[in-house]
Amino acid sequence: MTVFDKPKSLTDAPLHYCPGCTHGIIHRLVAEAIDELGIEGRTIGIAPVGCSVMAYNYFTVDMVQAAHGRAPAVATGVKRADPSKIVFTYQGDGDLASIGTCETVHAAARGENITIIFVNNAIYGMTGGQMAPTSLPGQITQTSPYGRDVATQGYPVKVCEMLSQLDGAGYLERVAVNNVKNIKNAKKAILKAFKNQVEGKGFSLIEVVSTCPTNWGLTPEKALEWLNDNMLPYYPLGVYKDKFAEEAAK
Amino acid sequence: MAKLTFKTDLCKGCGLCVGACPKNLLVIAKDKINKKGYHPAEMTDAEKCIACAFCATMCPDCIITIEK
Amino acid sequence: MSGPYGTMAEKVLMKGNEAIAEAAILAGCRHYFGYPITPQTEVAAYMAKRMPKIGGTFLQAESEIAAINMVMGVASTGRRTMTSSSSPGISLKAEGLSYLAGCDLPALVVNVERGGPGLGGIQPSQSDYFQATRGAAHGDFRMIVLAPASVQEMADLTMHGFDLADKYRMTSMILADGTMGQMMEPVSLEAPEVKTYDKSWAVTGTDCKRPHNIVNSLYLVPEDLERTNFERYERYRTIEENEVMYEEFMMEDAEICIAAFGVAARVSKNAIMAARAEGIKVGMIRPITLWPFPKAAFKKAAEHVNTFVSVELSMGQMIEDVRLATECARPVVLCNRAGGMIPSPEEVLQRIKEVNGGMTK
Known part of the structure; x- marks a missing residue:
């Protein structure tokens, strides 16, 4: 009996990510959700710009590669063109919370029936380790070499907290992938975010607190610890909004 | 007994599986180099594996298959 | 149409x-x-x-x-x-x-x-x-x-x-x-x-x-x-x-050729009618596709046209394509208004008369 195998919705293409990068785990969780819901044939994914730009090579579903930050707008177009399709975006923190903030906020405000997987690792990976909108106060990056100074570089954007103020946002949860327990919770959240869409409920966004061993300058193991000790206190895990559950309870 | 299969040539030697194994059965094989040029992960004592799949859960490259 | x-x-x-x-x-x-x-x-x-x-x-x-x-x-x-x-x-x-x-x-x-x-x-x-x-x-x-x-x-x-x-x-x-x-x-x-x-x-x-x-x-x-x-x-x-599309207007015997599109072409038609009434042999090529540009039409026109006049609501942009299409075989002059202004038929007629009088700048 097979206890664990690669999900069907992942292609055989070797992932280009750095050793220990948790993008691979998150890809797998998305693919598992697609498999479990049996929606592989009618799912369309939108890849971002950033490390996960080549996500289009890793999922067996039809994929569109969007301009930096515009994935929620492209997803809106795809979904409006054919509401029977299941449409998800996969975006990093620079893509979603910096250049694409406007598209993110308004897709949520419209209650667009799409699923957004938001990977927050507090740094720009693809371009080599610059400050992200989610970089922590004091965090050293290539463009905050003396540590992020909130007096001049401002505070991190807490996406789930921010979007939870919008009436259109349906389901917002922050999860992490730094240990087996958190990964199992992340899996549940991602599955639910897709299921919400299948059931026609509306906008779901899962923020996945993730690592970047290479640009954090840490080993993959140490990066998991850094996530736990530094990211999670600033970005507490949990459900920030579940309008659908609230509506069901009424 | 559980059977772990590694797609060894896809392993990047990150070691996340090693840290995840509750039985400490996995190591990074410093004496081996795979096609990608990494020291791959390997099982030291298959007999003791309990098929918890923690290693596969942590593996970012999805290279571990577990059968029981 | x-x-x-x-x-x-x-x-x-x-x-x-x-x-x-x-x-x-x-x-x-x-x-x-x-x-x-x-x-x-x-x-x-x-x-x-x-x-x-x-x-x-x-x-x-x-x-x-x-x-x-x-x-x-x-x-x-x-x-x-x-x-x-x-x-x-x-x-x-x-x-x-x-x-x-x-x-x-x-x-x-x-x-x-x-x-x-x-x-x-x-x-x-x-x-x-x-x-x-x-x-x-x-x-x-x-x-x-x-x-x-x-x-x-x-x-x-x-x-x-x-x-x-x-x-x-x-x-x-x-x-x-x-x-x-x-x-x-x-x-x-x-x-x-x-x-x-x-x-x-x-x-x-x-x-x-x-x-x-x-x-x-x-x-x-x-x-x-x-x-x-x-x-x-x-x-x-x-x-x-x-896929090139264009309209030729009174080009058979034209010695002056206006190049204009959109509203500039409509204004130019009126100016051409007025100029013709005064015996000036002027016609127009109106590109309908700006890209692809009707290069061949302009090149052919250069065989019998003395001067081209590009009438535009800009500081002169299409004029460059007219020069390229005609390989600068004939002078190409500009008749333009900009910033939201539209040339009047009188202004275009005036320019036609200047060109007819030998002006090539």
Whole structure:
């Protein structure tokens, strides 16, 4: 009996990510959700710009590669063109919370029936380790070499907290992938975010607190610890909004 | 007994599986180099594996298959 | 009228912007995304009214950037889709235009131009000619650029633009000026014949029956990117050979040739009639496709024309294409107003007389 195998919705293409990068785990969780819901044939994914730009090579579903930050707008177009399709975006923190903030906020405000997987690792990976909108106060990056100074570089954007103020946002949860327990919770959240869409409920966004061993300058193991000790206190895990559950309870 | 299969040539030697194994059965094989040029992960004592799949859960490259 | 479609249906009085919107619907466009900006807002308003009644999508996007990316989403699924804006808004759409080109996606984009640069003004202009025919955005690419000179052509070229976009998998742009958008004329609208195009590249869901389709403009291997660019330009060459449209007016014996499109061509016609009444042999070539530019027509005209006059609502942009097309065989002079001003027939006539008197600057 097979206890664990690669999900069907992942292609055989070797992932280009750095050793220990948790993008691979998150890809797998998305693919598992697609498999479990049996929606592989009618799912369309939108890849971002950033490390996960080549996500289009890793999922067996039809994929569109969007301009930096515009994935929620492209997803809106795809979904409006054919509401029977299941449409998800996969975006990093620079893509979603910096250049694409406007598209993110308004897709949520419209209650667009799409699923957004938001990977927050507090740094720009693809371009080599610059400050992200989610970089922590004091965090050293290539463009905050003396540590992020909130007096001049401002505070991190807490996406789930921010979007939870919008009436259109349906389901917002922050999860992490730094240990087996958190990964199992992340899996549940991602599955639910897709299921919400299948059931026609509306906008779901899962923020996945993730690592970047290479640009954090840490080993993959140490990066998991850094996530736990530094990211999670600033970005507490949990459900920030579940309008659908609230509506069901009424 | 559980059977772990590694797609060894896809392993990047990150070691996340090693840290995840509750039985400490996995190591990074410093004496081996795979096609990608990494020291791959390997099982030291298959007999003791309990098929918890923690290693596969942590593996970012999805290279571990577990059968029981 | 010189449009590609017949004009059998009963005529109705419409604004140019409304004619574009209704023509798009007749051409099968069911997904419109826009953002208000003068002087094109009637397109959005018309779509807002009509789309919900016919099961289509009207969405007022959060920005022009979002609107063009929503267009990209729909286009990726193989459906007809469009957005419209005016000059400053088109600048915002530039990124999306480049991605549409890089992904070889068909779409229709309307620019009802106003004066610039910057926020400029809200009066008619043709100063986005360079932007439309050359530098819409980063990278090597072209758009098919259609320049209507009547409300009927606003409709006809919209329908034609969708066909060209589908046929060549690229963006067709309607480059109109504020006059064309705002003026009312009788127009006859008839649904065009529905053609089918190969859309096997579209993201429609694999249904688990085929390998996944990827709509993408990223090529990290330079040899691959170079190859796609060369292939795309092969297609552009076919377009240059087959899709040029223009109107010749009184060119048989012309010694002076006016080059003008859109409202400038309408003004020029009046000036030509007045000049002819005075015995001046003047005619006009009116490009309908600004890209591909009617190079051959101008080159041929240079065989018997002494001087070309480019009449434009800009500081002189198309004039460069006239010089290139005629290989500078004859002098090409400018007759222009800018910033939202339109040359009067008298001003154009005056310029014709100057040229007729031997002026070549």
